[in-house]
Amino acid sequence: MQDIPLTVTRLLVHGALAHGTSRITTWAGTAGGAEPDRRTFLEAGVRAIQLAGALHDEFGVEPGDPVATLMANTADHLEAYLAVPSMGAVLHTLDPWLPADQLVAAARLGGARVLLTDPAGLAPLASVLPRLTHLRHVIVAGGSESAAVVPGTAYSAEVHDYELLIDDRRKRYDWPEIDERDAAVLCHTTSAHAAPRGVAYSHRALYLHALQAQTPQAYGIGVGDLVLPVVPMSRMLAWGLPYAAFAGGASLLLPGIYDQPAPLAEMSERERPTLAVADPATWDGLLEELATRPRDLSCLHEAVVVGGPGEDPGGPLLAQELGWRHGISTAAAWGAPETLSPACVARTEGGGADEAGRYRFPASVEYGVLGPDLAPLPWDGESQGELLLRGPWITASYVEETGQPAPLHEGWLRTGETATISPDGRVAMKPPKEPSPEGR
Template identity: 35%
Template sequence: MHSPLHTPLMGQMMHQSLTISSILQFAARHYGASEIVSRRVEAGLQAGLQDALHRYTYRDCELRARKLAQALARLGVEGGQRVGTLAWNGYRHLELYYGASGSGAVLHTINPRLHPEQIAYIVNHAEDQVLCFDLTFLPLVEAIAAACPTVRAFVLMSDRAHMPAGTRIPDLLCYEDLLDAEDGDYAWPELDENAAASLCYTSGTTGNPKGALYSHRSTVLHAYASALPNVLNVGAIDTVLPVVPMFHVNAWGLPYSVLLSGAKLVLPGAQLDGKSLYDLFEGEGVTFSAGVPTVWLGLINYAIQNDLTFSTFRRTVIGGSACPPAMMDTLIDRFGVQVIHGWGMTEMSPLGTTGGLLAKHRALPVERQRAILQKQGHAIYGVDMKIVDDLGAELPWDGQASGHLLVKGPWIIASYFRDEGGDPLVDGWFPTGDVATIDPDGFMQITDRSKDVIKSGGEWIGSIDIENIAMAHPAVLQAACIAMAHPKWDERPLLLVVRRPGQEVGREEMLKWFEGRIAKFWMPDDVVFVEALPIGGTGKVQKNKLREQFKDHRAAQGVAGPGQARL
């Protein structure tokens, strides 16, 4: 006799699509009085502006997002069409996050720090139908408007009082006028959770930027996961200030995870200097923040120079590039701020790992704990990862083997927008371009970017470790390590250093600083002191520019570089 076929027993649960509008609806209904505080963009452009801070509630935000959805429909925006933004972290930008995506359109956040030609390329590649922008970027949009033929409406994110008297942009619309013309009687459409919701382009350090197109489902799942205790640990008791821009990978998902958690949200606008951030942290009682190391450098220096402490700030996530150990130590030991190392990328929505300790680590000495915290951290639920060698063979999780990092998961792209660059996946895994180790407990540590790794005599040298040691020197403000050509070893490390103001340190002293801290063959062959390092639009050091600038650099004639003949 044949056995009967076994069919799976289906769950008898309600179905509700995971859509971005559902986050805002939930927030307005269940945390309606939670506050959203924004520093007005006009405050940085108009001296003495009264009411430099804008305040309203989740409930107010949801109503205005519905009016925005109505306004976009009146402008002819249809489902799936892109709505571009050039804007800082502010309440109007937040309304676009929900009003555009919630209506079925695709929110397209654009990094205004890119070159104007790149911005025009991105607008045209995305075929943006509407472009909304803050007053800061009026000159930029005036410069590119004629080169953006797909844009049917340019909207200045301002009230009538701050509209320019004259502009080269034809038929420039006022954001507040558009909302004032609507009544808010709008029902969020029921959308397919797999429909496109938002679009972010990579920074494009090589070739043209490529678009990562996120779905409603992937965005909601990412928001759920990022709010978990082992990740960002966002709760209704928090006051959250994302310094990471809303034009950079959706501010690491915080505009979504904060609202679904019911926390107070503080948006800093364009003023990201140390004093402006410190005043906002203290004035609004910020408990948690997120940003790249260059931002924290300014805030820390301001607080130290003015002998200040933080009264409420207790937790930060630092990503974008590795947090220097000296910065982590300062935040923890001097200011009592817990540092969460985060790692991800545009193609990952972006979170992949966050740092923290396991229960078994509690008894370890502080130095051992810090070494764990300085890793990029543990995979969060929804992300799997592995490291492989140059031939694709998987490497062990022993904390020693270093290989190419690959990831997979429901908020990681399967292809770029319009299939740019072909299929990026390798056997279903996304190659991150990072070189990493993974220890037996699953903690991952980035040792380099694949394109930045220094290969000397067939051995890999991790530039990040060299940079971190250099920045622990009291006279060093910033450091970057790149490869320079060598006739025997192929490549050798070149260290570029920015001194702290008023501090002196020379080549020999800098090299001596490394003795006993790294393998001898890792020792830089030369040190060059520079006024500044090139920083890209996402706050990262642009090593591609440094490699071009120093491509002909060699260690001084007659001076045996400290790493030579030691491999």
Template identity: 40%
Template structure:
């Protein structure tokens, strides 16, 4: 027996058509130099997406062709988010923080045909053009009145290539497009992993996976968004499609504030104050910097902001407590490029006091419907959800990757499950707690030490701004933790004091005896602590630990 329901493919075009009619007057705000903000309605954004689609067809872009973007979070980037997949091509946001050689590798591997680039990024793109073998056209997004030398871009390529101004290219074209009925399982967009180990790998999202992810993400158990919300989208559009926010917005009518390249604490604080936004998303390092700015400038009114989703890496509890005092809830979420990314959000069960809810907030959160999870032990056995048994997290679901584009990686995918490389445990109620990355767990004397736990405890000390912990070789124990701390401005750190601070909270054998002060913790292209770089620095002798006491 089959259903009597109509078969209507889930597609990006339907998100677009819905938004430009039902939510036509909802707005996107884009930050400009000097603190100004430009505004565009969803209807205006949709009309420009249609104009861009007409232009891309004229440039020879067809079904399945890849259109890359190298752009900040702005209105034109959102227009590309809709024009490209809705016309049947594939959107490919390039990570502008990757090294040039990795950007070239990714663009060539994806066989990008066109790249849309912000004018502020034109110089590095021009330098890379000779290495971008498949690019046929460059579209430059320049502000009105900008004197952009398009001829110089063409000359830099060293071959015949089309170079166009974005505004001029779409000007005068129809604001409507006959969007094709695309197979919902066809590719809509692709992002590459950050390449911290080996070459970046491509994850291809389908129209269906993006649509279902948007439906789930707006739900009350996840982001809990509606047309009454205005969200500051700090997470870059090149990072897992800005956690899906441009698609979530058009699905639910959420208004977006797009910060462009202005990601420093001062302009972000002013955006919150000026737009009276109530929600936000970003990695912990953004919130660390903003907190320091708000504490130094208490006159800035950010009282409209009530909740911010924090992902990318674990949020230090001390940071969550500091924002609680400002009336802002930092909400843990978990995901990765391979998971679209939403997997869990740490909303506590209903009816709890703040004290009772606190332990739930410190987890990575509860699994959303349609994401199946299991923990696998070192011996390959599947472990129970008892809040104690720790193993590697594996996932599957309609927006979870089942492979990489053009690359076989049997170690990452098996039995239809994605191996996340994250180690943790799951409570009987379905709350995930990650204790470390599998590659970052410190194996000391046959026991595991969680580097994440040590980092969170250290960052709760009033003298510590940031801390990262890595495992280093030890003749007796195999590995021991090396604690690298960044002092707060004007503060002095005492390693003996920090050791005693930790000894009150964890077993003494887990307390590091190797310590060093560093000026900052290196970050990956998506804002995570770059422990690979720290391990390299240690191996090269660039870090000089102080041995505070014997173990």
């Protein structure tokens, strides 16, 4: 067989050329007759090449260097997703909705000299910019670079306008040869009580996950779909949708800063996505919005509800409401920063309501449950233990700077999630047992 590495570069080139006519629509609200920003995969791909050229030529970004984003879900953000890893650099996605102290800690963890931001990131950035002494260049997308200049604060970063930066830039880039095990993206855990812990995803991991995410086990998407990631691209890679959609030719509807129930309902009715991925609170809010102001969302084949360890993925009530009232099937996706997400997906398989919250894993994720003595438990649907995972897109360690070992047991990731496994291989996540008041 030919020895071709599995890289984000390949996803970029493939999406831009083989699916050049697929579309990225970024919502811009409806005030003043605003129209969404629309560009094709080919246009986004060419702009990603131009961005790579600018990062290299203007700022000296080289393979291995971190480049940060602090952005909403937009086509510009997707271009950074594609450009930065393809040039061998490491994309570090920072979350504009983090508290200032956590944002500073996360930004320092990555240490990027160059950061891309947009209207969603400007205010949070302004509040922490003086503390980001490692930052040299801020690139502002969305045409509002002047807002980044906050009077009276002292910082050393230069501010650049994204459009001016890539305008007239060369449309070819001599992509470096990349080892598929090299880091492509850096994400981090967040906590109010602990320092952020960084997780580096390799090109190989992202490529394999982008394939898996297209299968019916995960999202089941391809050409002809329009997918709406409401989950932010600034956290856990928007649950894998951007890379999977770009690789598979599924068009993208990106909400920009309009991720509240009313504009989500509005953009869904107008643009007609076939699949949307959001957290339970967003789906609840959307249901309330629809109760107040009904809209036709029959376009949605599936509503994916996301959740992580210890979280409630909405449960059967949310699924019933979406299904009975609006005719929308639901799936629950489970993930964590320590694994590319979703790691597993639950949907009913014709067995009725009992099946809610029973997850299936793909071939790339081995799983098991361990008892308190760390012995493997049987797959009997009853034995409850900690869920352990192993596979090519699951972390082996946190990035070194954080000095914390990943929670591993003999090479397997300990998720901290309590689960049972049925004889049919499906996994039920259990809420942590309440300690009995009687101590029993």
